[in-house]
Amino acid sequence: MIATVIPIALTLFTLGALLNLYRLVIGPDIVDRILALDTLMINSIALIVLADIRMGLGVLFELALLIALMGFVSTVAMTKYLLRGDVIE
Amino acid sequence: MTHLMILPILIPLLTGASLLLLYPTPVGVQRLVSIASTVMLTLLGLWAVSTAGSGELTLYHLGDWQAPFGIVLVLDRLSAIMLLLTAGLSLFCVLYASRGIDRQGAHFHALFQFQLAGINGAFLTGDLFNLFVFFEILLIASYALLLHGGGRARSRAGLHYVIINLVSSALFLLALGTLYGLTGTLNMADLALAVAATPAAGQPLLTAASMLLLVVFGIKAAVLPLLFWLPRAYSASSAPVAALFAIMTKVGVYAILRVFLLVFGLGESPANQVAWGWLWPLALLTLGLGGIGALGSASLRTMTAYLVILSVGTLLATISFVTATTLGAALFYLIHSTCMTAVFFLLADLLGQQREQGYDRFSDIAPMGHRWLLGGIFFIAAISMAGLPPFSGFISKLWILQATSGEPQGFWLWGVLLAAALLILVAVSRAGSGWFWRPGKMTAPRPLDRVCVWLVCLMIGVSAGLSALGEPVINYLELTAEQLLVPQAYIDTVLPESARLAREVAP
Amino acid sequence: MSLGLVILIPLLGACLTAWQREGTSRNLALMAALPAVLSLVLLLAWLPEVLAGVTQVQRLAWIPSLGLELSFRLDGLSWLFAMLIIGIGCLIVWYARYYFAGKPGAGRFFTLMLLFMAAMLGIVLSENLLFMLVFWELTSLVSFLLIGFNTDSQGARRGARMSLVITGGGGLMLLAGLVLLGQAVGSYQLTDVLAAGPMLRAHDHYGLILGLVLLGAFTKSAQFPFHLWLPHAMSAPTPVSAYLHSATMVKAGLFLMARLHPALADTELWFSLVTVTGMLTLMVGAFVAMFMHDMKGLLAYSTVSHLGLITLLLGLGTPMAMAAALFHLVCHALFKAPLFMMAGYVDQATGTRDMRKINGMWRFMPVLMGLSAIPAAAMAGLPLMSGYLSKKMLFSESLQLATPDWAVAVIPVWVTLAGLFSVAYSIRIFHNVYFNGKPIDLPIWPPREPRYAALAPIALLAMLSLVIGLMPAEAYRWLVHPAVLAARQTLLPQYEFDQLGAALPMAMSLVAMAGGLLFYAIRKPLFRLHARLPEVDAKEIFDWIMRWVIELSQRRVYQLENGSLQRYLMFLLVTAVILVGLELIRLPDWRGPLPLTAIDPLTAVAAAVLCLSAIGVALFHHYRLPALLLLGVTGLFVTLTFARFSAPDLALTQLSVEVMAVVIMMLALSFLPQQSPKESSGARFGRDLVIAGLVGAGIATLSFAILTRPYESIATFFLANSLPGGGGTNVVNVILVDFRGFDTLGEITVLGIAAVAVYAFTRDLHLKERVAGSSAGHWVAEPHPIMLSMVARLVLPIALLVSAYIFLRGHNMPGGGFIAGLITAVALTLQYMSGGLVWAQERMLTHFRPLIGGGVLIATATGLGSWLFGRPFLTSAFGHFDWPLVGEFELATAMLFDLGVYTTVVGATLLILANLGKLMTVSGPGKEVG
């Protein structure tokens, strides 16, 4: 059952990722793009977890964790930059 | 196994790291530590030369892993010479810098030591990827040293230097990927066997990888279409740094020698033929450009930078004949030109400080302090640089001429080499007569750092010594060249028999 | 090495005078004379051997591998030249003592003079050709300094440079020629070379060798058209001119031709080259000399002419031409030196050298007039004088020729004409100076005759000219004959001076004398005629050529090295494309034997996204922030690619590095313009697209070719030995910390250096205004939103825990010190971002450089630890321990190594970020960062 569900879930997440990319490309504002990238990061966490289940190895968990951490930090950095014109002050 | 072998890398590495760890250290202590480290390197260089002199290779298996699997350091005559040359040169540079230039920016000594670790590592390693890593160490340190002291010219030249070298590193990785993808190994000796064992259908890919390496090393060595980063970078950097950089192009030359003679040098029709074919005309053009550039430059440092280019052209043109005598002659020239370009960079600083205005520019007519003393030093340095007797320049030129006289293409080299020598003569005589013979007194006399003067004189003395003790040096270099031309001996020493047999069995 | 002493003594003398350079000219002259006289005595002591025809050779090894030896040779030829060099040198020292009285620079002069003497002696006394070349170049260098002696004078500087370039260039030719010669003979020893004449003349390279050697000799001996440097060397002080032009510098070339005569001469090529050059030089020199108004200029061109004459004789090849050449060489040295000295005295006494002003000096300097009458007569070749005989020897030899036809016809007439000119200019310099009416506008008045002691050298030389004129046969036997024998290396009879009485030489001599007188008589209209000829100043031409060459080089170099990075990169890439492309084309089949694996749709989509995002970066690079975001997407998908193809460690590293890089770029972007101007032309755009496309195609081809080919890898060893040998199941990590730990040590060193470098070069950087203008004070733009601060603080301990987790796991599962370090660094960076630099600095360690140094040291020290066990650097050790209660656990040195990695990464990353952040802080408190 899981074996059939996973490809479906993967496809759905991929579709989601493509929608994110669509927003990332058309914008119109930079904040939209940041939002799109942030969402893309989150969706890719799911993609990775699903791939991990499909391979049945469980070696990609750290990657998921790291994407969560790093996605957050980069979103913060970019919005901070937009807000203040700098990132660290 | 002797641990002395890895010390040329570890000593500067530890020194640099300690200087960072123990910061803030008084500058006096920094100098002391840095000089002590460099002295030790010089002693190690002497040890290396005498050890390698026996003709036996000395190996060091890092992590105690056998050759094609772990990284192995290999000390042969060529490495030993390069180690000693680097150490000697850097000793002068660090002493000169310790007279005040090291205060112009932060962490000069730590960066200097890291630079030495990188250079020495590149000379010792027997592993191609490890060579890449050491290239990166020496490059990043050189970027930092180039910027030492600040200023707009350095920023601008530094940016070009860095970007070009980043592209070069990318090409290096591409070459490594190709070689590993085809042979499955990284050890240079093992690679040599694998390359030789590759059937003809696969050869173009390997040669393509070798061409990538040629471009990479060509950028480092400054061969013609790849050298334009050099003049500004070298002329912008501070004197001791530029003097140390005299060895940097030689690292490229070393890499060409090592990789193309070893990795691609095995078999009936070695894969390096293509490389020599390209190198010969390019090097000749480089030589010519160096001469023209030296004549057309506007300052002593730029001129010296072009002399560096000229020396690379001479070296590679001579090397591309690939005979024992030409290689030996090229190595002698390598030592000579490294010393002399370093002398000129230091001299430019010494002179520039004594000039009322214009620093080392030729166009400015300005009074100069201590002009007879400095003029005398310049005159002698110029003699050696121009290849006039009795200094090492003459000996090296003589040897190159003799070594190439029997070669069918030798006369091309003769022509360009001698024409370039004439151009240097014109350039230095113009510079010297314009600076030291013009009248005029300094409005305010400036102190002349006697230590710096002595350092420069000593370096010129090295050139003279090289000439006086030419015979033993030449004998050593001839043996070095012969060792380089027999890669099989290198391979037999580095690889255990099982690894060699495996290659022979493989299709 | 007694022969070497002859050279060494003047060298030591040079050191002595250099040491005592502040002394008076008298003391200095004594100091200089002493070594010269000593050498002379040494030389005279060898006279018996020389007369006996013994050739002494003394050898000392220097660089035998290159055929370079410190070997000396004394035979008749070298003895004769050495005598001239030292003898005339002594007199010049004497002369200079008065010339430099009361003038500055005496010390420098005597030093250079002795150096020069030593160098000249070296040339003539060398047995080894390369050793000779050493001295040859030394004479060029010292003469450069001597000619430029009056450094204030532009003429002197230019003259010096010109002589250096011409003689130096000649020296290079000579070097080439001698190397070829030596290679052909197999030895550079003169003994061998001279014996190898027949072989050499038949050698393939004979023409080349001869040409190169002669070019060296001609430039040195001021042969046409290389004579240009000689007259301009007249800016030198008169003692220099007298020495260089009479006995030394210019004679070096003649010496070489005489020396190598047995090896290279007696061929048609030799005859044509040497004779014709000599003829041209003879005539050009004589002709120009007649019209010179400058005393020294006239003498200089007369020197040129006489050098041509000797060259002509050396070229003729008749049995006794060598005798005539060497005889004339001696005569010329003896009369030219006093004439120069005379010109110097007149110059000193009157303040000018212009013969149009200097007239009627007999009234003021009668003794000088009397003394200089003799050398002037000798130069003119009047009877009873040495020059008379040598000129008749020339005429006589010119008649001995049998072939070729043109020479038989032309040369006698030619030499007669030249003789005529020489009579004319000799009369001119004597008559014009001492008679010819009254002086005009002399700068010094009245002219005073020098002291008698000062005149002694002239008197001595004049007497010698007279003696030789009166007793030619004796002079020949004692001085010249041994030299002739040595030069020809064959037995020759004595020269028969009686034969000179023959009708034809006599007639030619008479014609020359009468013609010369006539010519001088009608000089006024001739001068006017000459004045109308366009004036050619060689110095100007030379300078113009030099300037042109230099400017041309500057322009050419600038065209290539114009400071444009884009262009350098273009060169680089095109080179790579050509070199690699030519090899790829030779590839028989791009696709290897391996079967292709199937494409799954998700991967295809990801690849498409990767491509599109990269293209997006290229398309939108003008809008920098969007481009940066797209770059982030690219990085993310590269990460996913690594994850997809079984490289979890790589994916982790790539991701964390990517995010840090984007943050750093973002930091930098706030100082840079937000958009790039569009500035590429269409052609440029197209060109770059082509280059980019070619490089991309090359990479794709290479990659495809590799991916479809099988290979044998050393990787199996790592997979097999990772657990038993390295103690870890994550093979990638074991490779990093164990098998190839040395690479990793290098890698963290690079990271550390980069950070320290950033610190070093941003330390003094002050950002005055921010490029990105921000309308500060917007109500939402508070510096530290509390939500962010709070969550950031919450994240920190969790992130540290995760760091620890990833660090410890790394040896067996994806992870490791590097990634752990980056996680820590990112969590701390978040504190910087959420609370500000100052806030964060107050709460944490701010000295990152010790962290970097410490990290590298930990890693290195771990490696060094293995020395204690007698193992090589970086040998790892690990063990499983089973403690009561605690259970079983593993400890590995690799972990300590990884700790070094971790520490360095944290330190380096934070150092870079903190320094960038510091740049943003316009002002304010805050601790020192770094």
Added chain:
Amino acid sequence: MNTIDMSWLLELVIAVFLLFGAVVALVGSWGLAKLPDLFMRLHGPTKASTLGVGCTLIGSLLYFSHQQSGVSVQEALVTMFLFATAPVSAHMMAKAALRRHLKCVTRTRNPPGP
């Protein structure tokens, strides 16, 4: 992959989690692509994706907990982390949008002034 000994119910639960998560996340992304202004678009991802990914992670947690004996809570950590950070990301993006005076759809109530 060893699924034979996995109870049918657990498998069903995992499957439901995975599918539900995927659907919710897709809807969130759809909202991101479709909605007319940035403030509205923020709602899609910050909630939908969080929940979507959260469900997927819980599915994974269950799967691996069953697969490898013992509880595997690493996924729970990621979920926790996402839930803690997503509001902050949204907050920051919304602030940035305000700062840039991004337009809201005209029917928005109480649009914020400058």
Added chain:
Amino acid sequence: MELLYALTLGVLTSCGIYLLLRARTFTVILGLTLLSHAVNLYLFASGRLATSAPAIVGFADHSADPLPQALVLTAIVIGFAMTAFVVVLALKAAVELRNDHVDGENPDEDRP
């Protein structure tokens, strides 16, 4: 798959090179980053493409070539150090030279 991989590499490289040849430092850095992605992927591919085979002992029945992975890891880290360095250097140059042209001066057109 191999063809797809190679083509993707080619596209990445081309974009990187194109950006590298632009005149502004920031763009050049973008290009360098893309190029280093391409190079890392290339080096990675020298160990061939393996699915579901991480190089961890005892995880899968076959295993990807770990050596290129280790090499790429080193290359990534070095690339990161270099990128950080060059970004700050570009910033420094732009501030000191008052513009961000790669040659430090602001020509109207790219120089030939």
Added chain:
Amino acid sequence: MTPQPHSRRLLNRGLRSRQFWLPRPLFSLFLALLWLLLNHFSVAHLLLGLVLGVAIPFVTHPFWPERARIKRPWRVLRYVLVLLVDIFWSNLIVAVRILRPERHLQPGFFRYPLELDDEFAITILASTISLTPGTVSVHYDAEAHTLLVHALHLEDEAATIAGIKQRYEQPLKDILR
């Protein structure tokens, strides 16, 4: 070197105090537990987890200026449960709204008057608002002590505010009082 106010404060507090060595015992325990969950259980990991649980707060507590005041930890669980259920339902609602034509949506901003005054509590509240039905907290106005919130579908402003007050702010006040 400039003085380091924080380290001095630490020293003033004394090296022997529990506050110095173990500033947050509850959090330390949490970290140790988390460590055990991340790794498989063993005594070695328990020890290591405890060491980390002590070490990490020790290093990071300068970043946490005020001490946690969770008075009733058991209510946290209830709060989280309520939140999870709300998140689940809100997601369904939002999903439906997104899928319907957008003209049915009535977006709007409103200012939520805060009663909490602790920054940590405000952050939790703001996060909660962002995580639940169609609302995103956009800006915290410290002067007016309000939270600017954007709602995807704002029908009744007052009801929404009251809902937040009752469901989240009040429990939070209970927990943290």
